[in-house]
Amino acid sequence: MRAQIVGTGRALPARVMTNADLEKMVATSDAWIVERTGVKERRILEAGRAASDLAAEAARNACRAAGVAPQELDCIIVSTVTPDMPFPACATLVQEKLGALGGAAFDLSAACAGFIYALSAGDAFVQKGQFRRVLVVGVEVLSRVTDWTDRNTCVLFGDGAGAVVLVPGAAASARPTGRGDSGILSTHLYADGSAWSHLCIPAGGSALPASASTVEARQHYVKMNGREIYKLAVRNMAQASLAALEANGVSPDAVDKVIPHQANLRIIEGVAQRCGLPLSKFYLNLADYGNTSSASIPIALDEALETGAVKTGDLVLMCALGAGVSWGSALVRL
Ligand code: ACO
DSSP: OOEEEEEEEEEOOSEEEEHHHHHTTSSOOHHHHHHHHOOOEEEEOOTTOOHHHHHHHHHHHHHHHHTOOGGGOOEEEEEOSSOSSSSSOHHHHHHHHHTOTTSEEEEEOOGGGHHHHHHHHHHHHHHHTSOSSEEEEEEEEGGGSOOTTOHHHHTTBOEEEEEEEEEEGGGOOSSOOOOTTOEEEEEEEEEOGGGGGGEEOOSSSSSSOOOHHHHHTTTTSOEEOHHHHHHHHHHHHHHHHHHHHHHTTOOGGGOOEEEEOOSOHHHHHHHHHHHTOOGGGBOOOHHHHOBOGGGHHHHHHHHHHHHTSSOTTOEEEEEEEETTTEEEEEEEEO
16 A cells, blocks of 8 residues: 655754855855855754754654654654764654654665655555554754865755655545545665765764864765766756656656755756756755755655645655765655
8 A cells, every 4th residue: 555645844943044154154155155056044953952853843743734643653764864873763862752652763874865765665664564654754964064164065054854754545534635646656766886985974983983083184074076966966866757757657747846855956957957847846945944965855845735835636756866876756646
């Protein structure tokens, strides 16, 4: 049985960092950032709060929208590359915060493609009948791993969380679609590990454990080859999107909305062009939040449902690429 998204939620820190704020920190300008990325401002999580706090807030909102009590969740999947700590899994901390003890809880690491990977895993659990109420969260606190002296990366990222609740189609009473074909129609997942070095945090793991010298060399921050990632993102997000359409026998015209990973406006324009989809079909909020990695799609989905940019019954295409590189797509009838 197909999994259906029956509730969505998001959580964004209150603190706004604008491009003007960044102009005071590094040699950059609002004009450069807007022209090259489309980002105008991003949210930064306050000290004392961590990924699990944002994730739990988004999760509560998603559960409320779904009409599912957190205690009814039997599986929590958290996609993140910025968990509270290396272990235990951020998902177990979220589980405790929700008071949803006893079910399965684990993290999944596929960087900016993480939400698509996690959605695919949740869908598989539901289809197999192993779990009936699955929470899928994308959360990132990238501000904690951003080098605020590196203008190549610090202008791109932001913090946030988004969540969805999945249930088997027949139990999808909270948001009845009245359509036989609703739910997650397909997911396509890919990776090319030969490109891992274009985007990584070199230190702090078992390859290069934390030491005074790694901290001194600023190796605990995001390092990126922007040009290579740009090319890989356009090519592969388009390929995964077209694979989703082809697998479902759907033409680009039939897609109501595309919710892409909110990496960069120019990347999204390139994907639109390659897929033969007008940019007007793409939901965009990267100007407000920057790139929130695995949180960007569920945040955008929740916002789009709230504002009416997408509605029940719409055919929604999601696509993302991130570090690894890992990428994928999902085609969903809401
Ligand atoms: N402000 C001003 N100048 C800057 C800045 C900045 N913030 N950052 C870089 N520059 C300079 C560079 O130093 C360079 O100067 P130089 O010519 O004197 O050497 C010049 O601008 C051009 O740099 P490029 O790297 O060629 O700029 P480009 O047009 O490629 O844009 C960008 C850079 C925005 C990072 C682009 O490569 C990109 O979008 N890449 C994708 C990266 C991405 O989205 N990463 C997120 C994670 S992965 C994902 O989500 C898909």
